[in-house]
């Protein structure tokens with residue numbers, strides 16, 4: 001059983017070297033109020049549709065009509081249109097075909113959610129491979145601009161959400177899993193899972209902490225497993241601080257444009 005690694009959910013993202021870099025780049029765009037929300041953002045705004053703790057996924061701006069693609073091998077559990085759910089618009093909900101070990105060490109199936117499409121390209125029960133188009137992007141449902149709302153939940157084999165009462169209807173922040181994707185996509189584990197070269201060390205720091213490795217950190221992590229680094233770094237306040245800085249940066253940009 002593998003560690004959970006989420007493939008990017010938009011085809012255009014592939015043009016970027018790193019997925020978390022792409023998410024960061026979102027903050028350079030001015031594309032409307034609820035297009036680039038991170039997990040937990042805008043509590044007051046989302047109360048309008050019954051989300052008491054704020055945004056339940058990661059929004060990703062894109063042009064209309066971009067392929068929205070599967071992040072993990074799955075089966076199609078739900079396929080919505082705006083008649084069924086006016087808030088969600090057109091969307092697809094997938095459940096992984098096998099269980100994974102999550103970054104917190106728990107073992108569970110994976111539910112991924114893709115909202116606001118122009119139309120869906122799959123049907124209930126279809127098996128979809130990683131990278132397979134699920135729909136075309138748009139702004140249907142509770143949305144003010146073209147984007148994909150990507151959601152992530154733990155679930156059982158049948159797709160029943162496991163921690164539904166966590167304040168986000170079971171959703172968890174997908175961002176750390178994209179950082180994990182960056183790490184593995186950089187092939188730093190292809191030969192050895194140890195941080196035993198300057199290059200690997202540099203890439204790991206860049207993917208998770210978004211900075212160069214300092215001498216002290218390098219000495220500590222040298223020859224240790226990259227996945228241990230990943231787990232530890234995610235728990236550190238530094239990682240949380242980066243997420244916060246991204247949010248503040250976004251706020252400042254919005255403010256600057258209003259002045």
Ligand SMILES: [Zn+2]
Pocket residue numbers: 037055056057058059148149150
């Ligand atoms: Zn959203």
